[in-house]
Amino acid sequence: QKENTALDNDTIGTSRQPAAYRVQREMQTEEHFQACFERKLSSTLGGALQIPRENRRLQCSFSWGRFRKITLKMFPVLKWLFTYRFREWILRDLHAGLSVGMFQIPQGLLGVWLTRLPLPNINGFFSAFCCSLTYVIFGTSHHISVGSFSILNVVVTNILKTPNFNQTLSSNGSLHNFSDPTFMKDDMEALTLTASITFLTGIIQLLLGCFCLGFVTTYVPKTLIDAYLAAAALHVIVAQFTFIFDIILDFRKGPLGIFYNLFHYFLALPKANATSILLFLLSVAALRVNTSIKITYKHSPIAFPMELLLIITVTIISNRIHLHAESSSAVVSMIPQRFLPPTLPDLSNLSKIIQHAFCLAIVSYFLLVFVGERYASLHNYNIASNQELIAVGLCNIFSSFFKSFVVSCSISGTVIQEKTGGRTQLAAAIGASTMLVIALKLGRFFQMIPNDILAAIVVFNMLPFLQKFLDVPILWRRDKYHFVIWLVTFAAVLCFGLDVGLAIAMGFTFFIITIRSHRMKMVELGQIPNMNIYRSLSVYRAAREIEGIKIFQCCSSISFANMSHFKTYLLHEMDMKAVPLDESEMRALISLSDTAVERKDLKCSCACDPPLPPPRIPYTEKLVKQRHADSDSSSSSVNLVHWSKYGDRLSSRMFLVAADDASPGFDMGLATEKKEDEGRRACLSPGSAIDNSSVQFDQEEEPARLLHPVHTIILDFSMVQFVDLIGSELLRQIIHMFHDIGITVLLAGCHSSVIADFEKNDFFDSCVTKERFFLTLHDAVLAALDKHQKPNELEPAAKEFAEEPQAEQRKVEYLA
Structure with a gap:
């Protein structure tokens, strides 16, 4: 009995210890994940609706189970009458x-x-x-x-x-x-x-x-x-x-x-x-x-x-x-107590x-x-x-x-x-x-x-x-x-x-x-040190903001009713304001769109052909700074995310996220493959910059970055249930406006139904692609750091990860 008691105490003590785990997988974007795991397309999105051959014919059959279900539904007295506990x-x-x-x-x-x-x-x-x-x-x-x-x-x-x-x-x-x-x-x-x-x-x-x-x-x-x-x-x-x-x-x-x-x-x-x-x-x-x-x-x-x-x-x-x-x-x-026999009511005064x-x-x-x-x-x-x-x-x-x-x-x-x-x-x-x-x-x-x-x-x-x-x-x-x-x-x-x-x-x-369902609630998130967990900065003291990255979590669906508040909150947190484009900027933007269309779709057409749709203007406002932001940051991303690239050991150059000995966190490494599509790669990077007064449309010039401490905005859409047509259009304009001042906007944790809403609403274009969408928030953070991390900041993390001992027996390793 003493041995059993000791074993129980040992088991209880063991179960109280937090379990650590090791994850080793590639960083997944939405586009890469859909291509690798063969996403099924519904009929509304261009996929063929598969109808089984045996169900194409109209079949009439009688089922006692269905008849019993309909009868019990129409006459609920039978439910309790057959199960009545008489005594x-x-x-x-x-x-x-x-x-x-x-x-x-x-x-x-x-x-x-x-x-x-x-x-x-x-x-x-x-x-x-x-x-x-x-x-x-x-x-x-x-x-x-x-x-x-x-x-x-x-x-x-x-x-x-x-x-x-x-x-x-x-x-x-x-x-x-x-x-x-x-x-x-x-x-x-x-x-x-x-x-x-x-x-x-x-x-x-x-x-x-x-x-x-x-x-x-x-x-x-x-x-x-x-x-x-x-x-x-x-x-x-x-x-x-x-x-x-x-x-x-x-x-x-x-x-x-x-x-x-x-x-x-x-x-x-x-x-x-x-x-x-x-x-x-x-x-x-x-x-x-x-x-x-x-x-x-x-x-x-x-x-x-x-x-x-x-x-x-x-x-x-x-x-x-x-x-x-x-x-x-x-x-x-x-x-008079005489019985009035039942009669049909008089409906002559129905309208009254x-x-x-x-x-x-x-x-x-x-x-x-x-x-x-x-x-x-x-x-x-x-x-x-x-x-x-x-x-x-x-x-x-x-x-x-x-x-x-x-x-x-x-x-x-x-x-x-x-x-x-x-x-x-x-x-x-x-x-x-x-x-x-x-x-x-x-x-x-x-x-x-x-x-x-x-x-x-x-x-x-x-x-x-x-x-x-x-x-x-x-x-x-x-x-x-x-x-x-x-x-x-x-x-x-x-x-x-x-x-x-x-x-x-x-x-x-x-x-x-x-x-209540359309009230926009936004929360700024920070990372728990040495972990892939992100929590509100105003709630958790241990949460730290990653340098150069702003993470916002949207806690409601996005529609025309709350999109204005979403935009206002985002610009306020980024210390910016939206200014409408003047006539010259609009003409330049429209002429640029027309040129792109002519270069892509140059062909002769008859006058009787239906006219081409007007070019879609990516945005109608530009962003300017409200006041000078502080250039110093309270935390360092090197202390939060540890990096290591292993091109020799892993042919696919995966992310390595390992358990730390000091705390149940993660040491993370990031490597990205070179993109074959240079147009999309250029779109993910900051494009033509916009200063406080003008817009530059010359694509051949070297983009001039704004001196702003934030280079990436990550929107956590894991709690978003749907995005309507107006909301998706305004969200696309916001992504374009931030892209033109050198700030990349990434989206993480979108449900498959939200992705389907974006596809039906014609959300994606040459700039806003599914490469901006990541399966998890941590994938988006790693991608942003991999793009903007300096080479000298990766070496200490790589050495630290190389000297890390093997994982304990209780740690589980998952290979993607």
């Missing part, structure tokens, strides 16, 4: 279903009281039953309880063109009003218009789901969902003030409507019913005590069914004792309601998806956004047949179903069946429940969504962008409503995403 889940779903079903009965009665529409109770209960079963079959969330949403019901009420009905009901409130044929005609028109709005809402959602437009939710961050649900919870709580204080007010919608309602509730507080407030507080206290009761089933906590117990208890008491609180019986008793229906469709869908995403993340499963669109669309279509309201997620019912242990949509099916049976047989007893009892249940179940206010300080510390998204979403939804606020929140979120 573990049946009591949970039964418990949750009974609680939700008993809650839906007074909730349906309260919806009629809130909207003041003469919808028979039996129609509302049949609509809720059909919608719940429809979502059980087509929905993908395991915890969503589908039902009417009070805010959407109020929105539909405000759309209706029947103000006489609301005024008469609120003022008189007697049964004889409904016997008047005028009122009955207005009532039926209101129900017909409600059914039309609901049907059109479902059709819009169904079409959006069929066209797979539910993908928009993938671009919605979690902070937007939390803020939207928090603001929606506040809207629901304010809507319950009518039941809590027993005050009837015109619920105003629109900009700042919630503050208008709060102000008028505050003014009407002296008229509030003290009994209603007392019953509300007692109910909230009972629900609060319920959080301290813990029930464990199968090693999982389940909430005590306090809502179920509270509804049953208050129902019995209210039918025995008059509690002097407002209930739904006053309104329900005035509505299509805009409202579209807004309701969007709000209804996003509200359902946001709540579903919240509980899906809590229970570690996924929901399908397109399937949710189809499911809620079908629910609204079935609801319109019964002349009912727009259906969405019942937030309170969903919270009750989740906290009482519901695991699948079987709980929703049990709840819908319980609701329908009890409502048809014992519905008249539930009409006597005070409205404030149900308001207490709704308000208490909204509190989990308001707890997200505690995450706001955390967002401020972690991510300022998400903090701003949270505040804007919450303020927009709270002030402008669920529909307009959602549009503002989504637009602002997409704007933030665009700004």
